[in-house]
Amino acid sequence: MEIVLTGKGGPEMLRITEGAKPRPGKGQLLVRTEASGVSFAEVQMLRGRYPLQPKFPFVPGYDLVGRVVDGEGLPAGQRVVALTRTGAWRDEVVIPAKIAVPISEDVDPGVAAAVAMNGVTAWEMLHVTAKVRAGQTVLVHGAAGGVGSLLVQLARLAGARVIGTASAGKHDLLRSLGAEPVDYRKGDVVAQVRALAPNGVDAVFDHVGGKSLDDSWSLLAPGGVLANYGSAGTLRDTGHPLRPYVGTLRRMAWWQLRRLVGLTGRRRASMYYVKPGAGFTKALTEVLRLVAAGSLTPHIDRRMPLTDAVKALTLLSTGQATGKIVLEA
Ligand SMILES: NC(=O)c1ccc[n+]([C@@H]2O[C@H](COP(=O)([O-])OP(=O)(O)OC[C@H]3O[C@@H](n4cnc5c(N)ncnc54)[C@H](OP(=O)(O)O)[C@@H]3O)[C@@H](O)[C@H]2O)c1
Missing domain, CATH: 3.40.50.720 (NAD(P)-binding Rossmann-like Domain)
Incomplete structure (x- = not known):
């Protein structure tokens, strides 16, 4: 299942489709999504105003938290965070192994999604x-x-x-x-x-x-x-x-x-522009350490199922959300 942004307009331009079963290739991982953030980048993409966004139709989703199912580089079952820019609003996602940051089992996936990007x-x-x-x-x-x-x-x-x-x-x-x-x-x-x-x-x-x-x-x-x-x-x-x-x-x-x-x-x-790599891993590790210590608590406006992406993006784009809306698969 995937959420497709079919063209310019409002959140109603999102469609839920079955999508093809993704398969990891060389240097890639298949990840089962647990949570993904809703961000202002998707609001801009809806209007075709995000710099260098893909051509419509495409699957949005800037970051994800999930578990490795298959592929090279990390064992199956490992929980990871990845900065995908687009493509994360799927129940299963193929990502380059090099952008997957392993994270602890103890982290709530919704909380990790709220502090990823x-x-x-x-x-x-x-x-x-x-x-x-x-x-x-x-x-x-x-x-x-x-x-x-x-x-x-x-x-x-x-x-x-x-x-x-x-x-x-x-x-x-x-x-x-x-x-x-x-x-x-x-x-x-x-x-x-x-x-x-x-x-x-x-x-x-x-x-x-x-x-x-x-x-x-x-x-x-x-x-x-x-x-x-x-x-x-x-x-x-x-x-x-x-x-x-x-x-x-x-x-x-x-x-x-x-x-x-x-x-x-x-x-x-x-x-400033966020990107995957050593700096991202270092900062994410530090942020998750603060979360685990109880020093940093992301304000999660609400958690919604991935299938509610239209409602989620409507709330964010109309200023009705505070903090982060998280989609859970
Ligand atoms: N460069 C990067 O690497 C990077 C990474 C992540 C995010 N971003 C950018 O960061 C921004 C925030 O993203 P987000 O996902 O956190 O968005 P968000 O949750 O929608 O928050 C954006 C906030 O901006 C406020 N706002 C809107 N217009 C404003 C204005 N003219 N003056 C002051 N505040 C205004 C809104 O406040 P009210 O609701 O109170 O009106 C809203 O709470 C976006 O522009 C996004 O593109 C950049």
Whole structure:
């Protein structure tokens, strides 16, 4: 069984089909899916606005948790996490063995799915890109979302003060996670953040993109870091899907140039993109260790069967979800 995204439109463009029985080839594993995340990437893919997405029809699903059934590299029965980008919303999936990260039996597959792509993204941006330290102040955009709610918790664990943007209905969640909420829908985010942090912030995590990047940059204190990792604010744009990223690259190049000649007060900006490999494995191991220790608890909005993918994507794309929706096979 698989969930196919048949074309551009709303979540109703998803279809449940039988699909062909996948068989692993050389260097591949057949994995029986236990859980997979629903993410903003699928919302963008529905609109044909995710950079370099496959041609319709295709099976979405950015990450998975499952058990090896057959193939090379890992024993049958081993539980793994994999970052697939697409293709995970199937009950059985063939993946390259090199992207399979073995994980412990003790981890709840739904929890592992909630922290797979999102936890690694949050951890790497916080500790590798921005190198946030105790006593610093950070701004997390979309702080009630799948990545954002983990970023808030990880930043708090690192000893930082956290200001988070979200729609007003989600501010209680932000407070419960230890963040000071700002309602981005009220407008003038810069003024609202400045009221809380008059000297600026040490890091901004910005998934909104476009003009928001200029605002985020303007909020940095000397030595501060802007980490851009998405373009959610340009979802309704028309034109080529890569266009918003051209604007981002232009901004990045300009700031880098100014930094090289010493005009940014040591501020820097960086684009982040999660990918499989040694860094992913390291960050996932660290994130799962924090989960096992009870220090990090992903906020799972709900767990739904894979066959409810239409409902799940409807909830996420209409802003009705907080934290992560997990599909379970
Ligand atoms: N670069 C990477 O490697 C990478 C990896 C993972 C995710 N991402 C990106 O990260 C972002 C979040 O993904 P996700 O799966 O966590 O999404 P999500 O769960 O849907 O969360 C997104 C959040 O963004 C908020 N939001 C929407 N427009 C906003 C705006 N203009 N200003 C501030 N917040 C806004 C929404 O808040 P309200 O509901 O309160 O309106 C929502 O909670 C997406 O852009 C995704 O593409 C990038």
